[in-house]
Amino acid sequence: MPSSTRTNPDRPDLARFRARFHFGHVAAAIALAVTLAAGLFAEHQNRKLHEQSVRAEVNEQLGLVRARLEGNINGNLQLARGLVAVISTRPDIDQKQFASVAREMVGSHSQIRNLAGAPDLVIELMYPIEGNEQAIGLDYRQNQDQRHDVMRAVQSGEIVLAGPVDLVQGGRAFIGRFPVFTEVEGGEENFWGLVSAVVDVEELFTDSGLYADDLPVDIAIAGVDPQDRRHSVFFGSGAVFADNPVVATIALPSVNWQVAAIPRGGWPAGPPNAWQVRIVVLIAGLLLVVPIFVAGRLYDERRSHVAELKRSQEQLQRLSHRLELALDASKIGVWELNLDTGALTWDDRMKELYGIAAEEEAASYEVWSNALHPDDRAQAEEEFDSAIASNGAYKSEFRVALKDGTIRWIRAIGAVHTNIDRYRYIMGVNWDVSSDVELRKHLLAAKESAEQRNHLLEDARSQMEHNALHDSLTGLPNRRYLDEWLSDRAADEALALFHVDLDRFKQINDTLGHAAGDEVLKHAASVLKANAQPGDFVARIGGDEFVVAVSGEADEASLTALAGRIIEQMRRPLPFEDTHCRCGVSIGIAVADRQAARRTDFAKRLLIDADIALYRAKRNGRDRFEFFSDELRAEIVRTKRLSDAILSGLENGEFLPFFQPQFDAATLNIVGVEALARWEHPADGLLAPAAFLSIAEELNVAKLIDRTILEQALFQCTRWKGGWDRYPQVSVNVSASRLPTADLIESLSGLPIKPGSVSFSCSNRSSSTRATMGSPQRRASALDGRRSGDRRFRHRIRIDQQPDPSAADQAEDRSRAGHADGRVQPRAPARRRDHRDRSLAGDRDGRRRRGDVRTRGAAAGSGCNALRLRSAAPMRSGDLIDFVRREAGDRRLSRNRRADPMRHAGPGRLRTAGSSPIRIVTRSARTG
Numbered sequence: 001m002p003s004s005t006r007t008n009p010d011r012p013d014l015a016r017f018r019a020r021f022h023f024g025h026v027a028a029a030i031a032l033a034v035t036l037a038a039g040l041f042a043e044h045q046n047r048k049l050h051e052q053s054v055r056a057e058v059n060e061q062l063g064l065v066r067a068r069l070e071g072n073i074n075g076n077l078q079l080a081r082g083l084v085a086v087i088s089t090r091p092d093i094d095q096k097q098f099a100s101v102a103r104e105m106v107g108s109h110s111q112i113r114n115l116a117g118a119p120d121l122v123i124e125l126m127y128p129i130e131g132n133e134q135a136i137g138l139d140y141r142q143n144q145d146q147r148h149d150v151m152r153a154v155q156s157g158e159i160v161l162a163g164p165v166d167l168v169q170g171g172r173a174f175i176g177r178f179p180v181f182t183e184v185e186g187g188e189e190n191f192w193g194l195v196s197a198v199v200d201v202e203e204l205f206t207d208s209g210l211y212a213d214d215l216p217v218d219i220a221i222a223g224v225d226p227q228d229r230r231h232s233v234f235f236g237s238g239a240v241f242a243d244n245p246v247v248a249t250i251a252l253p254s255v256n257w258q259v260a261a262i263p264r265g266g267w268p269a270g271p272p273n274a275w276q277v278r279i280v281v282l283i284a285g286l287l288l289v290v291p292i293f294v295a296g297r298l299y300d301e302r303r304s305h306v307a308e309l310k311r312s313q314e315q316l317q318r319l320s321h322r323l324e325l326a327l328d329a330s331k332i333g334v335w336e337l338n339l340d341t342g343a344l345t346w347d348d349r350m351k352e353l354y355g356i357a358a359e360e361e362a363a364s365y366e367v368w369s370n371a372l373h374p375d376d377r378a379q380a381e382e383e384f385d386s387a388i389a390s391n392g393a394y395k396s397e398f399r400v401a402l403k404d405g406t407i408r409w410i411r412a413i414g415a416v417h418t419n420i421d422r423y424r425y426i427m428g429v430n431w432d433v434s435s436d437v438e439l440r441k442h443l444l445a446a447k448e449s450a451e452q453r454n455h456l457l458e459d460a461r462s463q464m465e466h467n468a469l470h471d472s473l474t475g476l477p478n479r480r481y482l483d484e485w486l487s488d489r490a491a492d493e494a495l496a497l498f499h500v501d502l503d504r505f506k507q508i509n510d511t512l513g514h515a516a517g518d519e520v521l522k523h524a525a526s527v528l529k530a531n532a533q534p535g536d537f538v539a540r541i542g543g544d545e546f547v548v549a550v551s552g553e554a555d556e557a558s559l560t561a562l563a564g565r566i567i568e569q570m571r572r573p574l575p576f577e578d579t580h581c582r583c584g585v586s587i588g589i590a591v592a593d594r595q596a597a598r599r600t601d602f603a604k605r606l607l608i609d610a611d612i613a614l615y616r617a618k619r620n621g622r623d624r625f626e627f628f629s630d631e632l633r634a635e636i637v638r639t640k641r642l643s644d645a646i647l648s649g650l651e652n653g654e655f656l657p658f659f660q661p662q663f664d665a666a667t668l669n670i671v672g673v674e675a676l677a678r679w680e681h682p683a684d685g686l687l688a689p690a691a692f693l694s695i696a697e698e699l700n701v702a703k704l705i706d707r708t709i710l711e712q713a714l715f716q717c718t719r720w721k722g723g724w725d726r727y728p729q730v731s732v733n734v735s736a737s738r739l740p741t742a743d744l745i746e747s748l749s750g751l752p753i754k755p756g757s758v759s760f761s762c763s764n765r766s767s768s769t770r771a772t773m774g775s776p777q778r779r780a781s782a783l784d785g786r787r788s789g790d791r792r793f794r795h796r797i798r799i800d801q802q803p804d805p806s807a808a809d810q811a812e813d814r815s816r817a818g819h820a821d822g823r824v825q826p827r828a829p830a831r832r833r834d835h836r837d838r839s840l841a842g843d844r845d846g847r848r849r850r851g852d853v854r855t856r857g858a859a860a861g862s863g864c865n866a867l868r869l870r871s872a873a874p875m876r877s878g879d880l881i882d883f884v885r886r887e888a889g890d891r892r893l894s895r896n897r898r899a900d901p902m903r904h905a906g907p908g909r910l911r912t913a914g915s916s917p918i919r920i921v922t923r924s925a926r927t928g
Helices: 002-006 010-022 022-087 097-108 144-156 200-208 276-328 348-353 365-371 375-389 434-469 479-487 503-513 514-531 556-571 602-619 629-652 693-697 702-723 744-748 775-784 794-795 805-818 851-861 879-900
Strands: 112-119 125-127 161-168 172-183 190-198 219-224 231-237 246-252 253-263 332-336 344-346 393-401 407-418 424-432 495-503 537-540 545-551 572-577 579-581 584-592 626-627 656-665 670-681 685-688 730-736 758-763 769-773 909-911 918-919
Touching: 002 276, 002 393, 022 097, 022 172, 022 190, 022 200, 022 219, 022 253, 097 112, 112 407, 112 545, 144 161, 144 172, 144 190, 161 246, 161 545, 172 200, 190 200, 200 219, 253 851, 276 514, 276 744, 332 348, 344 348, 344 365, 348 424, 348 851, 375 393, 375 407, 393 685, 407 434, 434 479, 479 545, 479 602, 495 514, 495 602, 503 514, 514 537, 514 545, 514 556, 514 572, 514 579, 556 584, 584 602, 602 626, 629 670, 629 693, 629 702, 656 730, 656 775, 656 879, 670 702, 670 879, 693 702, 702 730, 702 758
Parallel strands: 584 626, 670 730, 730 758
Antiparallel strands: 112 125, 112 190, 161 172, 172 190, 219 231, 219 253, 246 253, 332 344, 332 424, 393 407, 407 424, 495 545, 495 584, 537 545, 572 579, 656 670, 670 685, 758 769, 909 918
């Protein structure tokens, strides 16, 4: 065996090794190593004792410094705490009392530089005031440098010590902040403010002996924040902390200080008696190594002989023990069959495997063969004979039937060999694998069951995936499937999207029920699928919304034809029970160009474009289709920008009233003022309602504009009281969309409206409804009939069927400004002229028209008291007051001229209140 060859004493290499190896050498080497180790240990101990002595001296000095420093700081803090106690009992302390108490407490034996009291976190008390005047009035809540520490003291209720900090008046100091609480009724505490104590750094360090010339150590001090554990060195050098210092901790409120000390000039390099110790160690080593070396050589001879004998015995025992343990642990039986004599040898474990008692004989091949299971005997014997015949390895697995009927699975391996006596043997091992076979059977069964479940799960997953990607009612793909389909499209593939929305679908659901609605949806799905071509994609993405994705090249004519077919087929009535359902469709069409298709979000963009086109189709009358275009995109962008500008204008107060006077048709006196909405756009100038009202109604902010104009008009009325002897009634426009709402009257209840001073006009394209509001009770009753829409509303609100003032106003403003987009060109107020013929005051050549008097008389005779004339343009409040004052002057001049017309005019002429010449015809009384 290999192990025997390794221990053979006749091997040349082993003999040479033994000749070179001597125990005395090893013993001497060990003694030498021990001596060296002892010497190193002695030197280490000597150095360590020296260091401990030096550190003890440093620690003694550090303790003195620490005690003085801690005593000084705590003494200063105790003085400040005494002041806090005084303020707690006397919260109304003034500056004089504060200074007196602080002077007595501080004295000359402390390092406190100044004390400050901050009731409600604002410094109002200071001692001493000299040199600290700038600090009085400081609000800690507004000071970002001190806010953190102040709020920390307030929230914790404890003192917070900060610093050192650089002072504005020079020097450095520590600042202790003490929260002050006063006791109120019921035993509760009330926060009074803070007391700050400023401790001078230099005086503190000097009094603590840190600057003493005879100090034998170098000191460094660092602050340690208990919350984030950060160190910051504020005294001495940071290198002291890196040189293995002696460290002491000073526990202070809200912060800890670490004081580090090393000998001045650094730690000594080594002890002074190092060489004496080394010489002693060397002498002791020689006395120990030499005797051991001699004794080792003598012992070496004897040991070599004894060791060789023991080595062989121990190795044999180890091998036998290992084999026995391996066989016992593995329950493996060993067998051997002499192929020449047929003698069979089994060990006890083999007999145990085959259910044979240990005292029974098992010395023949037939014992093994008879124990085999009848179903496995033929195969097992064949495998055994095959291994013998091939003179190779034997491997088999079979069942054996024990005497008690138990079936056991056996696995056998072996090999054929020839011994030194030239006999052929086959030797092998058997072990029980019944549990492995059973486990294998269970695993196979579990595998088959798992495969079946996997098939079921795969079918269920496929069904769930189909349900997740398809609409359950129509069977069409849903929005998620559409998104996936669009994301998988090639970047250069042509694509057009039809966004289809059912018209009047809600009415069908409401009148005929959801069953009819479901039938309509199924019918729409069948129509879309019938008109789709192979490769197209039809999906239902919402309640009554569908998408048809047309793949491949398609021109506008083919897309138009497809949309027409879908609309035509959806117009046909759908039979349902005993009635017919009629439902149209609106279609928005968007075509993806090749450049846009390369964008990552082109699918989302294409859906948005189709939705915009669908919105246009519905706005243009429904039951039609529209193509998305760049013009439509630009319109949407313009509408979006205008919407944002309107909202921004409301926030910035850009909507304001312009006032247009109203004249009595009989006297030409100003009897009313109409407030017109104008938008002072920061870029486009002054805009009339035609430019923004429709967008405002879509944004549902028209009522905000109405209220803004009303509030500003009421405000201007208060201004007119000082500059206008008798200001007339103010008329304010109200959007027509607000008339049916329930909050119209409620929104007016809180406004200061004087009875009879304000009227409201609700204008449309053909007429203007004018309502005069009085008290809140009358306002409530005035619009009581707005919900029913019957004639009671006319009984409560006076209706003037006259040309719409708002519409006329807008048309006039646009004509005057010359802008089609509603911009108003501001100009100075003009004289009054009739909005129909401009002849009441006169014309350019001064000739009076005869129809003026008839118009004026007819208006007066018909009871129309407030015919508004259109000569004066809408104007701001200040311009209106100037206009009224000029009119008043013109009226006085006109009265003087009527009193003596021949004095102030030539033959056949006089001037009216408008200062325009009017020709008088005196040939008959009819001209009167």
